[in-house]
Amino acid sequence: MSKTSLDKSKIRFLLLENIHPSAEALIRAAGYSQIETLPRALQGDELKAKLADVHFLGIRSQTRLTADVLAAAPKLVAAGCFCIGTNQVDLATARERGVPVFNAPYSNTRSVAELVLAEAILLLRGIPAKNALVHRGGWMKSAAQSHEIRGKTLGIVGYGSIGTQLSVLAESLGMHVAFYDVVTKLPLGNARQVYALPDLLAQSDIVSLHVPENESTRWMIGPAELAAMKDGGILINASRGTVVDINALTAELKSGRLWGAAIDVFPVEPGSNNEEFQSPLRGLDNVILTPHIGGSTMEAQANIGVEVAEKLVKYSDNGTTTSSVNFPEVALPAHPGRHRLLHVHHNVPGVLSAINQVFAEQHVNIASQYLQTKDGVGYVVMDVDTASSDAAREALAKVPGTIRSRMLL
Numbered sequence: 543m544s545k546t547s548l549d550k551s552k553i554r555f556l557l558l559e560n561i562h563p564s565a566e567a568l569i570r571a572a573g574y575s576q577i578e579t580l581p582r583a584l585q586g587d588e589l590k591a592k593l594a595d596v597h598f599l600g601i602r603s604q605t606r607l608t609a610d611v612l613a614a615a616p617k618l619v620a621a622g623c624f625c626i627g628t629n630q631v632d633l634a635t636a637r638e639r640g641v642p643v644f645n646a647p648y649s650n651t652r653s654v655a656e657l658v659l660a661e662a663i664l665l666l667r668g669i670p671a672k673n674a675l676v677h678r679g680g681w682m683k684s685a686a687q688s689h690e691i692r693g694k695t696l697g698i699v700g701y702g703s704i705g706t707q708l709s710v711l712a713e714s715l716g717m718h719v720a721f722y723d724v725v726t727k728l729p730l731g732n733a734r735q736v737y738a739l740p741d742l743l744a745q746s747d748i749v750s751l752h753v754p755e756n757e758s759t760r761w762m763i764g765p766a767e768l769a770a771m772k773d774g775g776i777l778i779n780a781s782r783g784t785v786v787d788i789n790a791l792t793a794e795l796k797s798g799r800l801w802g803a804a805i806d807v808f809p810v811e812p813g814s815n816n817e818e819f820q821s822p823l824r825g826l827d828n829v830i831l832t833p834h835i836g837g838s839t840m841e842a843q844a845n846i847g848v849e850v851a852e853k854l855v856k857y858s859d860n861g862t863t864t865s866s867v868n869f870p871e872v873a874l875p876a877h878p879g880r881h882r883l884l885h886v887h888h889n890v891p892g893v894l895s896a897i898n899q900v901f902a903e904q905h906v907n908i909a910s911q912y913l914q915t916k917d918g919v920g921y922v923v924m925d926v927d928t929a930s931s932d933a934a935r936e937a938l939a940k941v942p943g944t945i946r947s948r949m950l951l
């Protein structure tokens with residue numbers, strides 16, 4: 543087994559936000575013992591203080607890794623988002639600091655798609671309002687405004703991993719599926735792409751949002767888009783809270799023009815289960831409110847724990863960055879009997895020759911070399927026959943353009 547330049551017993555992992563125990567189990571099995579877990583998100587100064595000595599960090603969707611926070615984490619080697627979304631991390635700053643960020647791009651897609659479909663059925667039957675009424679002692683046995691899902695049109699905004707999975711499941715129930723995406727996508731089954739958002743909104747009985755949080759999606763569903771939806775339409779948002787103007791949605795629901803909504807994500811969400819949730823949507827019987835649990839199933843969380851922990855351990859043990867969301871991707875073989883230099887640098891001319899020069903001066907033979915670059919950052923990995931001396935390591939760290947370097951012994 544490879545060793546890191548820092549002894550494994552000294553490498554510290556911090557896992558926040560109630561990450562599934564499968565992650566800790568995998569990291570321990572890989573020989574790491576310093577693993578702290580917390581059930582909640584940390585922010586700002588509290589997060590910075592914690593990160594001062596941390597080498598590997600695991601978060602979910604609530605912990606904000608801003609440039610400011612990253613600057614307070616000098617030892618951070620890599621970060622794992624134990625979820626799909628990575629909008630909570632300043633990915634460019636992380637890259638410029640030599641910190642690869644990993645996520646689990648597919649592990650909870652099915653969980654989200656199942657929840658959305660269930661909500662669509664419940665809303666078409668008016669169940670949230672009927673359920674609330676019956677709990678209050680009321681009784682409304684009526685078929686009025688209660689509909690089957692079969693034959694209805696589902697409009698999917700964002701036809702990626704979740705959108706396509708939902709598309710297939712919805713068609714299996716007899717729905718018609720239309721979708722809007724900024725990229726031209728191969729429609730699955732009988733789904734069809736609609737090239738203008740207002741057209742999709744106007745055609746759909748149910749609109750479900752599955753876009754990432756970015757500049758193009760911020761408040762993309764505002765008053766005009768809600769007005770473009772069918773009378774009696776239903777909106778489902780299990781993407782990110784910043785995609786929908788909640789005040790505008792509240793107005794449409796209160797007026798009765800929209801029939802119902804299911805909202806899982808909010809512009810401001812509590813950082814732990816002990817904080818109060820605030821939203822103008824509270825108290826509306828035709829709205830299903832869920833606490834950002836679209837991906838929260840035992841199946842998904844256990845898989846995510848393993849997937850992201852594996853990526854962190856692999857980067858620590860072997861330097862592989864495959865599937866990193868912000869970093870040059872290099873897939874590396876094992877390096878038995880060899881020593882491995884991992885060097886992250888600004889992608890400027892002369893860095894590779896300077897590294898080669900250091901090894902040449904130390905009479906160290908280079909057995910293999912891997913290089914990849916991304917957005918101004920280069921990542922070179924060299925397997926060498928003999929251990930580099932302290933002097934060589936110092937010289938490597940001083941190569942102009944170096945962001946960070948690490949040696950696996």
Ligand SMILES: NC(=O)c1ccc[n+]([C@@H]2O[C@H](COP(=O)([O-])OP(=O)(O)OC[C@H]3O[C@@H](n4cnc5c(N)ncnc54)[C@H](O)[C@@H]3O)[C@@H](O)[C@H]2O)c1
Nearest residue numbers: 627700701702703704723724752753754758780781836837
């Ligand atoms: N509620 C939850 O618990 C939960 C769970 C998982 C994911 N999510 C959220 O769902 C999002 C989508 O997940 P995914 O795995 O399907 O992502 P994905 O990257 O596979 O798909 C996103 C799709 O959105 C499209 N898109 C991007 N910008 C767009 C725009 N302005 N207009 C239209 N389409 C646009 C992309 O082209 C892509 O096809 C994630 O980014 C995450 O924020 C939420």
Ligand SMILES: O=C(O)[C@H](O)COP(=O)(O)O
Nearest residue numbers: 602603624625626627837
């Ligand atoms: O991006 C995601 O995968 C979801 O929003 C789930 O986030 P969570 O792990 O914080 O529940």
